Amino acid sequence: MSEYLLDVQDLHTSFFTDAGEVQAVNGVSFHLDPGEILGIVGESGSGKSVTAYSIMQILADTGRIVGGRILYKGDDLSKFSEKQMQKFRGKSCSIIFQDPMTSLNPVFTIGSQLKEAVVLHTDKRGKEADERVIELLELVGINEPQKRVKQYPFEHSGGMRQRVMIAMALACEPDILIADEPTTALDVTIQAQILELIQELQLKLGMAVILVTHDLGVIASMCDNVVVMYGGRICERGTASEIFYHPKHEYTKGLLRSIPNVNNMKERLVPIAGTPINMLNLPKGCSFCARCDNAMKICLDRVPEELEINENHKASCWMNVKQAFEEGGAAV
Amino acid sequence: MSAPLVEVRNLKQYFPVKTGFFGTKPLKAVDDVSFYVNPGETLGLVGESGCGKTTVGRSLIHLYTPTSGEVYFNGERVEKGNIKQMRRRMQMVFQDPYSSLDPRMTVEDIIGEPLDVHGLYKTKAERRERILSLMETVGLNAEHARRYAHEFSGGQRQRIGIARALAAEPQFIVCDEPVSALDVSIQAQVINMFEELQDKLGVAYLFIAHDLLVVHHISDRIAVMYLGKIVEIADADDVNNNPMHPYTISLLSAVPIPDPDIARSRKRILLEGDVPSPLNMPSGCAFRTRCRYATEQCAQSCPSLTDRGNGHMVACFNR
Ligand SMILES: Nc1ncnc2c1ncn2[C@@H]1O[C@H](COP(=O)(O)OP(=O)(O)OP(=O)(O)O)[C@@H](O)[C@H]1O
Ligand SMILES: Nc1ncnc2c1ncn2[C@@H]1O[C@H](COP(=O)(O)OP(=O)(O)OP(=O)(O)O)[C@@H](O)[C@H]1O
Ligand SMILES: [Mg+2]
Ligand SMILES: [Mg+2]
Numbered sequence: 001m002s003e004y005l006l007d008v009q010d011l012h013t014s015f016f017t018d019a020g021e022v023q024a025v026n027g028v029s030f031h032l033d034p035g036e037i038l039g040i041v042g043e044s045g046s047g048k049s050v051t052a053y054s055i056m057q058i059l060a061d062t063g064r065i066v067g068g069r070i071l072y073k074g075d076d077l078s079k080f081s082e083k084q085m086q087k088f089r090g091k092s093c094s095i096i097f098q099d100p101m102t103s104l105n106p107v108f109t110i111g112s113q114l115k116e117a118v119v120l121h122t123d124k125r126g127k128e129a130d131e132r133v134i135e136l137l138e139l140v141g142i143n144e145p146q147k148r149v150k151q152y153p154f155e156h157s158g159g160m161r162q163r164v165m166i167a168m169a170l171a172c173e174p175d176i177l178i179a180d181e182p183t184t185a186l187d188v189t190i191q192a193q194i195l196e197l198i199q200e201l202q203l204k205l206g207m208a209v210i211l212v213t214h215d216l217g218v219i220a221s222m223c224d225n226v227v228v229m230y231g232g233r234i235c236e237r238g239t240a241s242e243i244f245y246h247p248k249h250e251y252t253k254g255l256l257r258s259i260p261n262v263n264n265m266k267e268r269l270v271p272i273a274g275t276p277i278n279m280l281n282l283p284k285g286c287s288f289c290a291r292c293d294n295a296m297k298i299c300l301d302r303v304p305e306e307l308e309i310n311e312n313h314k315a316s317c318w319m320n321v322k323q324a325f326e327e328g329g330a331a332v
Numbered sequence: 333m334s335a336p337l338v339e340v341r342n343l344k345q346y347f348p349v350k351t352g353f354f355g356t357k358p359l360k361a362v363d364d365v366s367f368y369v370n371p372g373e374t375l376g377l378v379g380e381s382g383c384g385k386t387t388v389g390r391s392l393i394h395l396y397t398p399t400s401g402e403v404y405f406n407g408e409r410v411e412k413g414n415i416k417q418m419r420r421r422m423q424m425v426f427q428d429p430y431s432s433l434d435p436r437m438t439v440e441d442i443i444g445e446p447l448d449v450h451g452l453y454k455t456k457a458e459r460r461e462r463i464l465s466l467m468e469t470v471g472l473n474a475e476h477a478r479r480y481a482h483e484f485s486g487g488q489r490q491r492i493g494i495a496r497a498l499a500a501e502p503q504f505i506v507c508d509e510p511v512s513a514l515d516v517s518i519q520a521q522v523i524n525m526f527e528e529l530q531d532k533l534g535v536a537y538l539f540i541a542h543d544l545l546v547v548h549h550i551s552d553r554i555a556v557m558y559l560g561k562i563v564e565i566a567d568a569d570d571v572n573n574n575p576m577h578p579y580t581i582s583l584l585s586a587v588p589i590p591d592p593d594i595a596r597s598r599k600r601i602l603l604e605g606d607v608p609s610p611l612n613m614p615s616g617c618a619f620r621t622r623c624r625y626a627t628e629q630c631a632q633s634c635p636s637l638t639d640r641g642n643g644h645m646v647a648c649f650n651r
Contacts, residue, residue: 044515157606158381187380188544189603192586196602214516217545217588221595240592258520260549262591265569268527269549271520275485 003074004031005208006055006093006176012067013047013054022279024050026232027068032176037202037209039219039240042229043251043276048212051229052178055210056095057085090121094169096162098181103165104153110137110164111149114171121172136167140197159190166197173205180212195222216259220244228252231277231287233303238313248315250292286318294319335407336368337536338392338422338504343401345384345391349611359610361387363560364401366637369504372534376551376568378544378583380607383557385540386427389506392538393422405504420450423497427509429489435482439492442481443467446499466495470525487518494525498533506538511546523550544587548572556580559610559618562637566644576646578623617648625650 013025025047032038040048053059055070057077070077072092080088097103105113114133118124124132137145140163153161162182169177179198183191199222202209211222219226219240226243228236228251236249247253254272261267274291283289289299296318304316307324343365346358362384369375377385391398394415403410410418423446426432433442443463446452453459464474470491481489490510497505507526511519523546529535541547547554548568555565556577564577575581585601603622608614617634620626629649637645 043517159606187607188542188586188588189380189582190606191588192600193602195588196600215588216516216590217595220590220592221588221598244590244592255517256590258517259590260545262545262589262594265545265548265572269520269524271524272517273521275487275518276515 004071005034005036005073006032007071007074008051008055008068009071010068011051011054011065011070013050013059013063014066015060015063017062020280023282024063024232024279025054026282028229028232028234029068030227030234030237032208032210034175034208035202035206036225037199037211037223039223039226040210040212040229041214041216041219041226041255043231044214045276045279046229047232048229049180052095052180052210052212055178056089056093058089058095091172092174093176093178094172094174095178095180096165096169096182098184104161106153108152109149110151110153110156114149114164114168117168117171132171136170137164139170139201140164140167141193142167157190158186159193162186162190162194163197166194166201170201170205174207176208176210177202178210178212181214182211183218184213184215191218198222216244216255228255231282232279233287234306234316235288236313236315236317238309238315242310242313246309246313248309248313248320249288249317250294250319251288252315254291286316296322334370336404337371337373337406338369338538339404340368340388340392341366341402341404343388343391343403344399345387345396346399351611357611360560360613361610362391365557365560365562367555367562367565369536369538370552371503372530372536373553374530374537374539374551376547376554377538377540377557378542378547378554379557380583381542382607382610384560385557386508388557389424389508389538389540393419393424393506395424420446420500421502422504422506423500423502424506424508425490425493425497425510428513429486429493430513432493433481433489435480438478438480439467439472439484440477442492443495443499446496450500452500462499466499469498469529470495471521485518486514487521490514490522491525494522494529498529498535501533502535504536504538506540508540509542510539512541512543519546526550544584545590556583559607559613561618561634561647562645563619563647564645565637567642570642570644574644576640576644576651577619577648578625578651579619 009029011025011028015022015024028051042048054065111133115129118129118132133149134145137148142148142163183194223240226240227234230251236252247256257270258272272291277287285301286299286304289295299318304318306314306316307320308314343362345362346360348356349359351357365388379385390396392403405418440463443466444459447459447462453462467474472491481492511522539550551568554568554571555562558579564580575584582601582603589595605622608621614621616632617630620630635647635649637647640646
């Protein structure tokens with residue numbers, strides 16, 4: 001059996017709140033190869049961030065992984081001691097968050113925060129660590145790093161702060177970079193700089209990237225493979241071309257119809273009807289069922305099985321199963 | 333050619349900002365902006381965060397008193413004295429559907445407020461009838477009328493805000509990032525509603541948004557702003573297919589296109605550096621510090637908009 005860099009198997013993560021159990025992630029599986037850029041896209045509240053936090057094991061106090069396994073190079077993360085986990089978080093896998101202002105400490109200089117990360121995650125100390133800090137700032141394209149290290153976060157623009165966050169995440173040269181909406185708070189021109197930077201570093205350092213975003217444009221320009229989430233589950237996965245040109249799940253199809261068509265800008269958009277689902281009260285069958293125009297009876301009752309469309313593409317929609325059955329292709 | 337519905341001439345909006353112990357410095361949020369909007373038309377307004385888009389919208393309907401410049405509505409000058417009546421015809425929809433509605437008011441009272449302010453009904457029954465018909469227009473259920481704003485989802489709240497903006501039968505609505513806070517799958521519902529209302533009622537929009545694809549989709553013409561000034565304004569397709577200002581070109585090349593083949597074959601024209609502080613503007617053209625084409629002249633004076641044919645206006649010496 002070949003071993004993946006990261007292998008998420010049937011992950012279930014819940015929050016135990018006063019209002020009840022929120023099943024935020026419900027059986028998510030995917031894997032990641034070295035140097036791959038995997039995109040995770042989906043409705044707000046569909047469990048993208050919780051999936052990322054589950055991998056890093058940085059869930060809120062009320063959150064818990066209640067099922068499944070996460071393997072890093074074949075080792076089960078749940079068997080890691082706190083010390084091993086800290087090493088994983090530092091050396092193997094780093095995360096950058098959506099809002100760079102809340103994740104930098106306003107009362108310390110950029111330099112001291114970066115140095116702390118370097119000291120924590122590498123064996124560099126003193127002058128060597130200082131040099132590494134400058135090197136990292138140069139790597140993420142910040143001019144005059146000698147001057148910048150003495151400044152505080154508020155003295156930097158949003159784009160620069162996000163660069164500092166990336167520098168911090170790279171301090172340990174991780175195998176995996178998880179970027180949770182790294183550019184959502186930024187302008188398009190700054191977003192382009194940051195995306196270019198991530199791409200460049202991925203090429204240069206060979207790290208794998210999990211890119212969480214709701215922006216289909218970002219997915220299309222960055223990702224090799226795409227996972228589409230809805231209601232805590234993966235509804236469709238495949239290469240970017242398969243997902244964009246041959247979507248096989250009604251949610252993905254709807255999502256693509258609800259954004260302007262770049263080939264015909266004046267074409268009316270086709271919205272997805274209804275409102276997002278209530279995670280406290282998940283339906284028994286397919287979670288997209290209530291908003292799906294083509295829902296059948298089975299969709300109400302049973303969660304769809306994932307069907308292989310081709311070797312680069314899988315989808316979880318009963319319509320595909322029905323079609324395969326009618327064509328006599330698959331045994332159902 | 334018909335007369336414009338809204339005309340803005342040399343609008344300036346400066347905010348005094350404290351600088352140290354001594355005195356203040358003007359922050360030129362909007363600096364000499366002119367444009368027009370035709371009846372039933374959508375003018376898109378785009379540009380980076382802080383370039384003054386919201387301020388243009390707010391000054392236009394006198395939510396701020398402009399530092400200088402004039403706004404004409406149907407040929408009549410908008411002033412302090414007549415703004416209250418004018419506001420019947422000029423409304424605004426705000427970016428954030430979560431904070432722009434009073435959560436303790438019922439949907440009925442939120443939508444009814446402009447009717448009350450302008451005395452647009454004779455009997456209670458008439459008021460209710462108007463409200464229900466507005467709710468129907470924006471696709472809200474009549475049984476929602478007595479519920480409170482906080483009970484609704486983002487998309488539904490945005491509909492409530494739009495119903496309120498429509499209540500006094502405006503001819504013009506400033507839409508400030510009306511879909512940015514919404515989920516992609518909900519955005520299309522709201523965008524379609526704006527388009528349907530325009531077809532049905534002939535309202536004109538100033539549509540402010542940072543999603544350039546959405547703006548291209550909905551707009552007849554587009555204005556591009558950079559640091560308080562309009563640098564390019566033209567037909568929506570012209571701006572997108574034949575952008576001329578260096579800033580517009582890099583802005584458009586930075587937009588991620590949701591189509592893998594196109595996205596991968598495209599080259600991004602990356603802008604160096606960040607937007608300068610509006611308190612510390614470069615001399616001459618504000619864009620010159622990030623511009624590949626900048627020359628001596630750009631530091632000395634600021635180019636004004638000139639017509640490059642077909643009403644395609646560009647403010648640049650070198651393009
Ligand atoms: N600390 C928490 N307590 C209770 N529920 C939570 C908590 N954190 C997340 N959830 C719930 O888990 C679900 C998944 O949330 P998650 O943050 O993963 O969504 P997301 O896909 O990242 O959405 P977005 O695109 O809005 O960031 C949501 O229904 C959310 O309300
Ligand atoms: N009431 C105010 N007092 C002082 N400065 C202000 C005020 N409102 C806006 N500004 C400043 O004016 C400039 C333009 O702000 P504005 O909100 O119009 O930008 P915007 O283009 O709408 O940005 P965004 O895309 O982030 O909404 C900014 O520098 C802002 O800080
Ligand atoms: Mg998230
Ligand atoms: Mg604004």
